[in-house]
Amino acid sequence: MKEIVIATKNEHKVIEMKKMLEPIGYKVLTLYDFLELPEIIEDGETFKENAYKKAITLSKYLNKDVIADDSGLEVFALNNEPGVYSARYAGENVSYEDNNKLLLKNMENKTNRKARFVTTICLYRLDKDPIYFEDYLVGEIAKEYKGNNGFGYDPIFIVENFNKHLAEYSLEDKNLISHRGKCVQKLINYLKE
Ligand code: ITT
Numbered sequence: 001m002k003e004i005v006i007a008t009k010n011e012h013k014v015i016e017m018k019k020m021l022e023p024i025g026y027k028v029l030t031l032y033d034f035l036e037l038p039e040i041i042e043d044g045e046t047f048k049e050n051a052y053k054k055a056i057t058l059s060k061y062l063n064k065d066v067i068a069d070d071s072g073l074e075v076f077a078l079n080n081e082p083g084v085y086s087a088r089y090a091g092e093n094v095s096y097e098d099n100n101k102l103l104l105k106n107m108e109n110k111t112n113r114k115a116r117f118v119t120t121i122c123l124y125r126l127d128k129d130p131i132y133f134e135d136y137l138v139g140e141i142a143k144e145y146k147g148n149n150g151f152g153y154d155p156i157f158i159v160e161n162f163n164k165h166l167a168e169y170s171l172e173d174k175n176l177i178s179h180r181g182k183c184v185q186k187l188i189n190y191l192k193e
Contacts (some may be wrong), residue, residue, distance in 0.1 A: 001027045007054045007068035012151040018176055021185045024192060032094060034062065047072060047120035048132060053123035065126060067187065071119040072155050075141060077110040096152050103141065104156060113140040115157065117179040121187055135183035150174060183189055
């Protein structure tokens with residue numbers, strides 16, 4: 001069985017990505033499977049830079065093929081913020097709730113509430129050039145919270161054309177439409193070729 005490491009400790013991502021990679025014959029390892037890892041500071045200015053940095057650092061350290069993703073939320077009325085700062089929008093070591101609160105506050109007077117989730121994946125295989133995949137989920141920032149599923153900004157993100165908050169989707173349904181789900185699907189199509 002082919003082994004691949006997904007470069008994340010985010011349990012939600014682990015579940016989402018395993019569910020898609022295992023059926024096509026991959027043994028999926030995560031950062032929880034290794035005792036020692038190099039520290040990687042995600043200080044890139046783009047999702048692509050961060051994904052590449054995570055992937056190359058871990059692949060060289062572990063001597064394994066690695067998939068690294070970087071994702072975030074871009075809000076048009078806020079000059080595409082929080083963007084690469086999505087995890088720490090309200091500061092270091094903050095909760096999803098802290099970030100959501102700050103975002104709703106910053107959106108108080110905005111009429112254009114358009115936003116999109118972005119995922120960039122870097123597939124870094126030993127002795128091969130890195131390959132990138134990117135996808136989006138377009139929608140709007142809500143004015144109130146709804147739904148108990150998912151994570152991060154899901155409760156305040158309304159999916160375009162469906163008028164439903166992302167946190168109201170089951171994991172399976174989210175994977176079908178989400179930035180990361182579609183991006184992993186592109187990666188899988190590539191790996192299947
Ligand atoms: P790793 O870097 O360990 O993978 P992370 O939680 O930092 O985990 P990202 O850098 O990819 O994940 O994402 C940054 C933030 O963007 C994340 O903390 C969420 O707040 C937000 N985000 C990303 N994907 C999301 C999703 O599907 N739904 C809601 N929020 C999401």
